Amino acid sequence: MLFLARMDxxxxxxxxxxxxxxxxxxxxxxxxxxxxxxxxxxxxxxVGEYANHSIYDVESNDELHEILSGFPMYAHMKIKVTPLAKHPNSIR
Structure with a gap:
């Protein structure tokens, strides 16, 4: 399962x-x-923010939660997660 996470x-x-x-x-x-x-x-x-976008490839929502909550800065982060699906126009 692919997820996009924005971390501020x-x-x-x-x-x-x-x-x-x-x-x-x-x-x-x-x-x-x-x-x-x-x-x-x-x-x-x-650009211009103390933030990032990252892509995760995990087996489940629970695994992603475990990964995200393991970040040392987790208590100081606002995280928005978006599940991703293959786009029909993708050539990969």
């Missing part, structure tokens, strides 16, 4: 620069693991 990150003002940097390091490692496993098919920055 908003850190609370009380976090220090060091805490934010720690989140970013852990987030990068988790994202790399998902990409290497094939669960995350791609990730794209949204």
């Amino acid at each position: 990150v908003s850190f609370p003002a009380h976090l220090t620069a060091e805490q934010v940097a720690d989140f970013q390091v852990r987030e990068k490692a988790y994202s790399a693991q998902l990409q290497e496993s094939g669960k995350m098919q791609g990730i794209w920055r949204i």
Whole structure:
């Protein structure tokens, strides 16, 4: 099952620069693991925002939820998920 996820990150003002940097390091490692496993098919920055679009290929809604809730920044994210289906005009 393919899903498009938009993730918007908003850190609370009380976090220090060091805490934010720690989140970013852990987030990068988790994202790399998902990409290497094939669960995350791609990730794209949204220009001008602290946000991204990413594509997930998973077996179920529950698996996707488990993956998304595993992100170190999860508590500071607003996530919108869109299920995807093959378009009849796709040549792939």
